[in-house]
Amino acid sequence: MQLGDQQASGNVEDRRGIGVGGGLGIGGIAVAIVAYFLGFDPGTAINVAQQVTTQGETRVAPKGAPADEQGQFVSKVLGSTEAVWGKIFQQANAQYRPPTLVLFEGQVRSACGAAQSAMGPFYCPNDEKLYIDLSFFRDLQTRFRAPGDFAQAYVIAHEVGHHVQKLTGNIKSNSNQQSVRVELQADCYAGVWGHHAGAMKQLDAGDVAEALNAASAIGDDRIQKQTQGRVTPDSFTHGSSDQRVRWFKRGMDSGRPKDCDTNAG
Numbered sequence: 133m134q135l136g137d138q139q140a141s142g143n144v145e146d147r148r149g150i151g152v153g154g155g156l157g158i159g160g161i162a163v164a165i166v167a168y169f170l171g172f173d174p175g176t177a178i179n180v181a182q183q184v185t186t187q188g189e190t191r192v193a194p195k196g197a198p199a200d201e202q203g204q205f206v207s208k209v210l211g212s213t214e215a216v217w218g219k220i221f222q223q224a225n226a227q228y229r230p231p232t233l234v235l236f237e238g239q240v241r242s243a244c245g246a247a248q249s250a251m252g253p254f255y256c257p258n259d260e261k262l263y264i265d266l267s268f269f270r271d272l273q274t275r276f277r278a279p280g281d282f283a284q285a286y287v288i289a290h291e292v293g294h295h296v297q298k299l300t301g302n303i304k305s306n307s308n309q310q311s312v313r314v315e316l317q318a319d320c321y322a323g324v325w326g327h328h329a330g331a332m333k334q335l336d337a338g339d340v341a342e343a344l345n346a347a348s349a350i351g352d353d354r355i356q357k358q359t360q361g362r363v364t365p366d367s368f369t370h371g372s373s374d375q376r377v378r379w380f381k382r383g384m385d386s387g388r389p390k391d392c393d394t395n396a397g
């Protein structure tokens with residue numbers, strides 16, 4: 133990808149190294165120290181402080197584009213999706229409300245419940261945040277053999293696609309079948325972003341192939357084969373490799389969200 137001219141989004145919450153509860157905030161440490169001097173068991177105080185900081189969400193994760201290379205990459209991809217969807221919404225006389233991207237390590241607490249990085253990146257409609265553990269990008273490269281920066285960008289753009297579904301009232305997933313349609317539409321929306329990123333000269337030759345390879349690699353059938361040695365279509369939640377490739381391509385070719393109606397086929 134060519135993201136040199138792309139402005140990094142400030143809508144990134146960096147919770148890497150902070151832990152689930154956010155660890156001890158400054159208030160928590162103060163409570164622990166006070167407890168220590170008053171002769172309480174500091175262990176108990178730390179416990180209480182942690183509960184307080186967790187429930188009250190008082191701990192602060194830095195917000196803004198992280199300075200490290202991967203953090204910058206993620207922020208720029210997010211910035212690119214904001215530019216593209218901002219324009220698309222504007223053309224429809226609507227306003228795009230950008231989501232927040234949360235970087236975490238290991239486990240995270242979201243408004244949709246607690247999550248572990250093994251579950252993969254996800255979007256929580258309740259807090260309008262995308263949750264990504266960067267270790268998934270390593271898995272993408274090694275375990276799923278889908279290397280490349282655009283493969284990673286596709287994953288972010290897919291989660292942004294779920295946010296677009298939320299904004300347009302299109303996110304409902306009660307059954308597996310319904311969920312497949314929602315997932316394929318998010319793939320198509322990722323393609324829509326890719327189309328416009330291409331128009332903004334952000335793509336290299338071979339980038340689209342990277343994304344198609346990734347879409348194919350993380351299709352449910354492929355993942356199931358890898359993890360359980362067989363394919364059980366009833367439990368598909370994201371769609372098969374072929375379906376994911378097809379819908380990503382459709383969005384990529386057209387650049388128009390209205391061509392992403394997975395209900396119409």
Ligand SMILES: [Zn+2]
Pocket residue numbers: 290291294315318
């Ligand atoms: Zn999804």
